[in-house]
Amino acid sequence: MADQKDAETIPITVEFSGGLEMLFANERKLSLSLPTKDKEGNHVNVAYLIDYLCEKEMKDPRRDLFVLDGSVRPGILVLINEADWELEGEDKYELQKGDNILFVSTLHGG
C-alpha cells in the first residue's frame, strides 16, 4: 500500500502565454504528472513546479528569462485555475489533481 501511494502522481496542465512558450520549444500547453511528494516528503507545490519546469521542460538555456532569485522573474503572472496566484498562496500553493497553472509574460507593445 505504501509503495502504491508513493507511486501516485498528480496530473496537471501547465500553459504558457505572452511569449513564454518560446522558452518551452513553442509548446503552449504541457500535460504533466508530478509526484505527490518532494524529496523532503512535503506535498508538491508551485515552487516545486517552477523548479521542475526549469530542470525538465525548459529547452532554452536562458533560465533568467523565467526564474530570478528563486521564483518567477518580475513581469510573469502565475495563474492558478484562472486566478492570480496571490489569491491562492503564491508558490506555497499545494498542487491538486487537474489543476491548471498558467504562466503569462506581460506584454508592452502597442
Next chain:
Amino acid sequence: MADQKDAETIPITVEFSGGLEMLFANERKLSLSLPTKDKEGNHVNVAYLIDYLCEKEMKDPRRDLFVLDGSVRPGILVLINEADWELEGEDKYELQKGDNILFVSTLHGG
C-alpha cells in the same frame, strides 16, 4: 435509502446569451437543482430541462420565442459544457451534476 435517493437533485448551471436572457427576467445565469428522475422514472435530460425552463423560469409570455414544435425554436443553439448539443445527443442528453447548459440565440445584426 430509496427515499433519500428520490430526494437527490442534480445541480446544474443554465446560461442565456444573444438576447435570450430577456425572456428570463434579464438573468444571464441560473443555478438550478433538478430532480434526478422525471415522472416516468427516467433520468432527466435536456428535453426535460427545456420543459422545466418554460414552466418554472420563463417570465415572458412569448413561449414561441424559446420553444416551437416541442423543442427549442430554430435559431437557438444549445451548448452542453461548451459543445454543440449535436455532439452530445441533443435533447436526449442525460444531465449530470455540474453540467453547464448554454442557450444562445443567433444574432443577425452587423
Next chain:
Amino acid sequence: PPRSRWPLDKMEYKRYGRQLIMPEVGLQGQLRLKKTSVLIVGVGGLGCPSAAYLVGAGVGTVGLVDGDTVEESNLHRQILHSTARVGMTKVESAMVALNSLNPNVKLVPHAARLTPDTALSIFKDYDIVLDCTDSPASRYLISDTCVLLGKPLVSASALRTDGQLMVLNNPPLPPGDAAGGPCYRCVFPKPPPPESVVSCGDGGILGPVVGTMGVLQALEAIKVITRGVHSSVRGPAEAPSLLIFSAYATQMFRTIRLRTRKPKCAACSAQATVTPEALNSGSLDYVQFCGTINPVDAL
C-alpha cells in the same frame, strides 16, 4: 520587366515589416496575402473594421458589396465613413478611406444589394468571403454561394452588447465531402422565426462590440489566408467553433465547439438541394424562406 530577385518591393518590406518578421506570416504568408482576393459583403459596423485591417495587411484585392448609403446614425460604429460623406454609397465612401490607408490594394466596388441572381457571378472571382451583413436571408444566401463555389467564409454578427463569430466551410471541400467544414445551414438548418429577429436599428448596438467582431473577422481571414486557402499541404483546419462575445458578462468571450458537416445538410451534403441551377433560376427565395419581420413582436 526583368523579374526581381526580391519577391516583394522595398516599399512592401517597409510597410509590412512588422507582420513579415513573425513566423505565423513570414515572406510566404505575405505573398499569399498579396495574391489573395477577399470579398466583404456589407460595409457597415462589421465590414468597416474588417476592411481596414485587411487592406492594412496588404491583401491583393478587396471587393466591397453594399447597396446602402452612409447615414449619420451609422457613424458611431462604421468608422471608415465620415460626416462629410453622409449620402454617398457606403462602397464609395469606404473606398476613399481604404485607398488613403493603403493605395497598393486593388479595391473592387459592387455597389448594390446582394441577390441570388448576382451572388455566384460576384463571388466566383474571390478566394475568401466575409459575411458582414445584417439579415438571416443574406446569411443563408452567402453561405450557400460559398459552398457552391468552394470558398471559405468568415461570418460574424452583433446586436446590442453581444457578438458571434464563426469560420465556415473551412476547408472548403465540395458538397458531399464530410471532411469539409460545416456551413451556415449545418449549424442552423432552419431560419429563426421572423418575430425573433431583431435588427441593430430596432435593438441598438454598441460601436466597439460590433467593431471587435469585425476586427476578429479580419484576423480569422488572415489566419486562413496565410496558412494557404487552397494549399493541399496546409495543416488541418482548426476544429469548427463559435466565438461568443458578451460585453457585460464577467467572462466576455467563450469558445464553443461546433458540429462537423451535417449528413443531410441542404447545401453541403451529398443530398444537397441547393445547386447553382436552383440559385440562378430564382427557385431559392431567401426572403420568403426567412419570412418577414413584424417589428411590433420582435424580441
Next chain:
Amino acid sequence: PPRSRWPLDKMEYKRYGRQLIMPEVGLQGQLRLKKTSVLIVGVGGLGCPSAAYLVGAGVGTVGLVDGDTVEESNLHRQILHSTARVGMTKVESAMVALNSLNPNVKLVPHAARLTPDTALSIFKDYDIVLDCTDSPASRYLISDTCVLLGKPLVSASALRTDGQLMVLNNPPLPPGDAAGGPCYRCVFPKPPPPESVVSCGDGGILGPVVGTMGVLQALEAIKVITRGVHSSVRGPAEAPSLLIFSAYATQMFRTIRLRTRKPKCAACSAQATVTPEALNSGSLDYVQFCGTINPVDAL
C-alpha cells in the same frame, strides 16, 4: 440661449440613436459620455482604434498624447493614419481622421512624449485614461499618475499574436483605501528585466491583434463612463480581471481574476512612496527603474 427641453440636440439623437436606445447606455449614459474627457496616451496600434470608437460614441473631449510621427511601417495596424500623412505627427494625423468621423468631439493635442514632469499637469484635466503605449517605463508612469490623481485607467498591450487588457484603479479611490481597484504596481510590483522586454518593432505584431485590444479598450472605457466614473451611486465595480488574448490558441480569450490592491503597494497603499512631489522632483526615474534593453538578448 434658453435651455432646451431636450437634453441633446436633434442631431445627437440621430447620430447616437443606435446606442441611446440600449438600456446599458440610455439618455443618462449618453449625457455622461458627452461630459467626459478621455486621455489616450499613445496614438499607435492601440490608440488608433480606441480613439475611433470613443470619438464615434460621442465622448465630449478626447486628448491625444504621442511624440512620434507617422511611418509607413505603422500603417498595417494604425488605421487612423494614412499614406499621405507619413511624416506628420501621429497626434495631428489622428485628429484629421477623428474630426472627419465626428466633428462634435473636442480634440486636444499633446504632441510630445509623456514624461514624469508633464504627466500630472496633462492628466489632471481628464476623467479617465487609456494606456496605449509600448514600454514598461511609460506603463508605470501612467499608472502612478492615475493613482495620484484618482483616474481610472484602461491598460492594454499587444505583441506578435498576443494581447492583454486590464481596467486598473477602478474605482479610483485615494491611496490607502483598500476598496479602490488595484494599480499596475499592485499587479507588477517590479519591472521585468530589460532583456525580457520585446517591442513590436523587434517581435512583430499582427494588425488585428493589436486592433482588437484597442477596440476593447474603447469598450471598457464606455462601460466605466456610462456607469458613472465618479458617481457615488454607481453599482460595485467589476472584480479586477485580466483579459488574455492569443490569436492562435484554440481558446482565443481567457479572463483571469486579479488580486485586489496590494497592502504594501508603492503607489496605491497607505505606505505609498510615489507622491506628487516625488514625481515632480524627478526623483522617480522610470527609465532607470525599468533598465535599458539589450536587443541582442531580448526574448
